[in-house]
Structures are given as C-alpha cells and as structure tokens.
Amino acid sequence: MMQKYTGKSVYGGIAIGKALIFHKKEGQVRRKRIEDVETEILRVDKAREKAKEELQKLYDKAVTQVGEQNAMIFEVHQIMLEDQDYVDSITYKIKNEQINAEYAVASTGDNFAELFSSMDDDYMKERAADVKDISNRLIKILQGKTDSSLMTDEPYILVADDLAPSETLQLDKTKVLAFVTRKGSTNSHTAILARMMNIPALIGVDFDENCDGKDAIVDGYEGIFITEPTEQITNSMNEKQQENLYKKKLQQELKGKESITKDGKKIDIFANIGGVSDVASVLQNDSGGIGLFRSEFLYLGRDTFPSEDEQFQAYKTVLENMAGKKVIIRTLDIGADKQADYFELDKEENPAMGYRAIRICLNQPDIFRTQLRAIYRASIYGNVAIMYPMIISVDEVKKIKEIVQSVKDELTKQGIPFNNVEQGIMIETPAAVMISDLLAKEVDFFSIGTNDLTQYTLAIDRQNPKLDFIYDPHHPAILRMIQMVIENGHKGGCWVGICGELGADLTLIEEFLRMGLDEVSVSPNLVLSVREKVRNTDLRVTNN
Structure with missing residues (x-):
C-alpha cells in the first residue's frame, strides 16, 4: 500500500529505486542477567538459522559474480555456525552465567578469535576474522538489526535515522540514489555529501521501518518520499526525471x-x-x-x-x-x-x-x-x-x-x-x-x-x-x-x-x-x- 511522507529537501532531483535502511554499527554489547535460560538458547538457535539463510543468499550471488572459488568464504561461514565447540561455548555461557544471548555470542566470538590468532598455522589465523564476522552477524540478528543495505548490489535509496561523517565512508557511493533521514539539518554532513554526489536528499522524514526493501521514490524538489508508489505516480516521476537529465545534458x-x-x-x-x-x-x-x-x-x-x-x-x-x-x-x-x-x-x-x-x-x-x-x-x-x-x-x-x-x-x-x-x-x-x-x-x-x-x-x-x-x-x-x-x-x-x-x-x-x-x-x-x-x-x- 502506498505511503507518502514529507520532509525538508536539502538537494533537488528525482530518485526511483528500492528503499534500504542503514543501521548504525552497534557499540559494545551489554551484559544482562536473564532468568529464562531455555528461551535465550532458543533465540541463538533461531539466529543461527537466519544467519545461514543470509549466508546462502550471499554465496549464491557471489557465485554468479566472482565465481565459485571466491564465493567459498560464505560456505565456510555457514560451516562455522555449525561448529559444535562454538555452539557449546555460547550455550554453556548462557546456562552457567545466566547471561543474555547477545553477550554470550560476543564473548565466545572474542575468545575463539583470540585462540585462532595465537596459532602458528596461517590458515587458522585467518579464521579469527571469520569467527568475529559470524559472531557479529548473529548479534545483529539477535538485536533485530540486520543490515539490508549490505545485502544488495543494486542501486538503492538510503534511509537512515541520521548519518555521521565516518559512517558515510562505509557507503559504496556509486550505489546510493538518494538520502532520506529522520534527523539532520540543511547544513549537516549528509546534506553536504548529497550536494557533492548530485543526488536528492530529504531530512526530517518520519518514515516507517517497514519501508525497508520496498519500491520508493524521492522527489527532492517537493520534499516528498513515497513508498510502494502507484504506476501512475511512477510514470509521472519518470518523466520529471528525464526532464532533469535533459537539463544536465545541456550544461555538459x-x-x-x-x-x-x-x-x-x-x-x-x-x-x-x-x-x-x-x-x-x-x-x-x-x-x-x-x-x-x-x-x-x-x-x-x-x-x-x-x-x-x-x-x-x-x-x-x-x-x-x-x-x-x-x-x-x-x-x-x-x-x-x-x-x-x-x-x-x-x-x-x-x-x-x-x-x-x-x-x-x-x-x-x-x-x-x-x-x-x-x-x-x-x-x-x-x-x-x-x-x-x-x-x-x-x-x-x-x-x-x-x-x-x-x-x-x-x-x-x-x-x-x-x-x-x-x-x-x-x-x-x-x-x-x-x-x-x-x-x-x-x-x-x-x-x-x-x-x-x-x-x-x-x-x-x-x-x-x-x-x-x-x-x-x-x-x-x-x-x-x-x-x-x-x-x-x-x-x-x-x-x-x-x-x-x-x-x-x-x-x-x-x-x-x-x-x-x-x-x-x-x-x-x-x-x-x-x-x-x-x-x-x-x-x-x-x-x-
């Protein structure tokens, strides 16, 4: 169903594509005492299944783009998620210390990474980064904050609460079609970056988190963000976009x-x-x-x-x-x-x-x-x-x-x-x-x-x-x-x-x-x- 949001435009232009929500990197995982141990262990099991699904998608995509040999890393990560020592360590920590799943995963990831790093074998040393990677993936899933923007090679409209200068460095700027943020000002770094990249940007948009992955349009001239637009609106915006491109061609x-x-x-x-x-x-x-x-x-x-x-x-x-x-x-x-x-x-x-x-x-x-x-x-x-x-x-x-x-x-x-x-x-x-x-x-x-x-x-x-x-x-x-x-x-x-x-x-x-x-x-x-x-x-x- 179509949703229309208004905000303040910081740079004009029309963008048409998928909306993807950018989640900030999480800070330190907090340790919490829990009572229901079995529920916490079940959360870990479900997160592991979700992580395996994500890794399979990444593997399938990588095979077509970089070949089977280079895609193997995602298969290795799936195998590591099944490693009994790794799983037992997480489960033991939850049971023995009565701690939350996120902290048990983070602690186990750190311990295993340190163990691999201390080994003489170069192959095993490389596994330190892998175990940290799968642990971070599990933590994000447990927190309900999977980063969908990193799961696509298609251009997208970046939707975020706000963006700090250091965070924009993570972005593949060739893929970003537009910025839409809840916070920020007309003179924020995101606004300046949008002007430099020559892409539309809106601030002050109170978007719904459910917009993630949906078809969307940003009208930087009118300050409008639309998700699941009708065919009529999409056609109208396409015409507006073409007019804009024609003006740019004249400037060239x-x-x-x-x-x-x-x-x-x-x-x-x-x-x-x-x-x-x-x-x-x-x-x-x-x-x-x-x-x-x-x-x-x-x-x-x-x-x-x-x-x-x-x-x-x-x-x-x-x-x-x-x-x-x-x-x-x-x-x-x-x-x-x-x-x-x-x-x-x-x-x-x-x-x-x-x-x-x-x-x-x-x-x-x-x-x-x-x-x-x-x-x-x-x-x-x-x-x-x-x-x-x-x-x-x-x-x-x-x-x-x-x-x-x-x-x-x-x-x-x-x-x-x-x-x-x-x-x-x-x-x-x-x-x-x-x-x-x-x-x-x-x-x-x-x-x-x-x-x-x-x-x-x-x-x-x-x-x-x-x-x-x-x-x-x-x-x-x-x-x-x-x-x-x-x-x-x-x-x-x-x-x-x-x-x-x-x-x-x-x-x-x-x-x-x-x-x-x-x-x-x-x-x-x-x-x-x-x-x-x-x-x-x-x-x-x-x-x-």
Whole structure:
C-alpha cells in the first residue's frame, strides 16, 4: 500500500529505486542477567538459522559474480555456525552465567578469535576474522538489526535515522540514489555529501521501518518520499526525471569554456573533495582546480593515525591526476561533527566551538608536522597550496609559519625535494573577518568558509534542525563580512575565494562578482551550473 511522507529537501532531483535502511554499527554489547535460560538458547538457535539463510543468499550471488572459488568464504561461514565447540561455548555461557544471548555470542566470538590468532598455522589465523564476522552477524540478528543495505548490489535509496561523517565512508557511493533521514539539518554532513554526489536528499522524514526493501521514490524538489508508489505516480516521476537529465545534458556543453562574464570578468571555479576517489568527478565536471581538499577524511573511518607515507600517496595521486591544476589542501579539521576515537578527544558541551582543527594541530604539533611533511613531499608532483582552518589570530598564523619553516628545513637537510607552496587561511570566524587586514599581510590567500562563518556570526548551531528556520546565510551581516574580507584581502595582496556552501548559491553569484571575488569552490557536480550562471551575467547591467 502506498505511503507518502514529507520532509525538508536539502538537494533537488528525482530518485526511483528500492528503499534500504542503514543501521548504525552497534557499540559494545551489554551484559544482562536473564532468568529464562531455555528461551535465550532458543533465540541463538533461531539466529543461527537466519544467519545461514543470509549466508546462502550471499554465496549464491557471489557465485554468479566472482565465481565459485571466491564465493567459498560464505560456505565456510555457514560451516562455522555449525561448529559444535562454538555452539557449546555460547550455550554453556548462557546456562552457567545466566547471561543474555547477545553477550554470550560476543564473548565466545572474542575468545575463539583470540585462540585462532595465537596459532602458528596461517590458515587458522585467518579464521579469527571469520569467527568475529559470524559472531557479529548473529548479534545483529539477535538485536533485530540486520543490515539490508549490505545485502544488495543494486542501486538503492538510503534511509537512515541520521548519518555521521565516518559512517558515510562505509557507503559504496556509486550505489546510493538518494538520502532520506529522520534527523539532520540543511547544513549537516549528509546534506553536504548529497550536494557533492548530485543526488536528492530529504531530512526530517518520519518514515516507517517497514519501508525497508520496498519500491520508493524521492522527489527532492517537493520534499516528498513515497513508498510502494502507484504506476501512475511512477510514470509521472519518470518523466520529471528525464526532464532533469535533459537539463544536465545541456550544461555538459559548457565543458571546456571559460568561466567569464559577458563583460569580461573572470572567476576561478574550483571543486571541493573529501578524498582521492572524488577526483574523477572533479575532472568529469571540468573544474579549474580543487579549492578544498578536506584532508580530515583521510583520518576518519580508521583506528589509527594515517602515516606520512599514506598521506603522501593520497596527495601525490590527486596532484598527478589534476595535471598542474591548483589543489588546495586544508589541513586536518577534526573535531565538532568529525570525530575519530583514536584522537581521544574529550567530550565537549559545545564541540563546534571547542578543541578542533588548527587548535589540535598547534597543541599536538607531531600530528601537524606529519601532515605538512607529506604535503611538501607531494608538492613536486603538481600545483599545491595549503590552507589552515579555524584561524582567530595573527599569532596562530605566525606559529604555523614557524612550524612550516622547520618542516622545510628538515626536508632540505634530509635531501628531500619540494616546491614553494602557497599559504592561505580559512576565514570562518568573526574574529578572522575583523582582523583580515592584518592577516592579509601574513598569507597568500583567503578562503571564506561560509558554513562555519554563518553559524558563529548568527550564534546558530548549523547541525540543529530546530534552528533551520532562522539559519540565514543571506543575512546582511554575512554578506557585509564577505565584502570586508575581499576588500582587506586585495589591499594586502591576497586573492580571495569562497569554499563554503554559499559559493554555489546561484542567487548570489552576481553579487560576489561585483564584490570582486576571485574564486569559488563548490561540489564537483555544481561547477557547470555556476559556470553557466557566470557566463550569463553582465556586470554592466545594474539591477534596480
């Protein structure tokens, strides 16, 4: 039966496909004392049967796609679920310790994995990961949270309560047709990711869990999520989707053309990326360069710090692929909504205004130096620039320059070649705006981060959906600040760009051009839209 839900659109477009619910990775399994031992053992038996069914489906699919030999792992997992020692251990723990099934499975999985890992035989060592895998599968089933999105190779509409930046790293982005979330805001990471991926996204949708696996449609223009649509609605949405594709095709004709107004004003249109894999989209959309490489994504979704060589390889790959076009790497901007456990950051009442970004780098210079060494080593492979986030003082910039110089001296001493690298800063705090005349004397360029600048100026947490109705990036105060930064930057010899979401706001492009903005950096898929707007603008014409 058709269900229609409404939400707030954070990116337009039409998506038609299966709805699949994304379940978050579970945290530590809690130990609970139980009274009914037999019921708990029965739960384990039923979970094992369900797990075997899932593994059989995975095996059948893998045989057709990667061959029988490579599909054998799923057969091995089914056999391990029948292993009597493994089953007896779970049953014994439930009976002897009177504990819940989830905890008995988790504990047994840990014990067996440790046992396999300690063996000399390489084959048996590999079984440690397998026993952890089947234990995790059982726990998810026992918790009623099987991850259906990982059971399909078909494109799908991702439905979730919310998504953290680290969680989106798990996704195969080529399969996601649209995002639908209960939580989040128009400026959340999911919204930014949707705009970068050029797919529709809705927030604030109170969907029914039963939508999992059903045919669905997302209308990002109207803010509507439909499950089990009628044939009439599906046909109507198909037509709307085709119209959208036609408009995009027309934009593709702008490839290879200059980003210049009718009266000759030129602006650089660069792209924002989160990692090496995004470069393909940058090139496909004919971007003039990369105006924001969010390097913190190299640190997310892992358990340890990325080494200098790992970072070097990532930067080198991007620079080589960009073939001489400018690549601006923002140094580590961890903290706030981007967390990595191994940083061991304390929980803060207001993380957006807490220990993050350049504050971490200056307080833990070893982390900072490793990244700088990697960037400078990669600099000989292309045209790289560095910018530093969350600046509030000239002293910070001077400390950064001292560390940069010491890194360069160290590389020189070691005989490691590097090129001169442009130094810039993010202007995303009111403090940086107000002293932009002083900061301009210290650096080569400014890049205005309008997302954070808006939240700090308006005292509005941009992750709080309750405040979306007053979150106004067009606020006169923001536009005056941008004008002030451009003027002060130019007086001090800096070029000035915008790398926040506002840079792609087509209603403001003309105003930015009149202000004298030199560059905008936007999601790769928006480059041609911005170029089209620039080429249709004539600054000789005044608006009344």
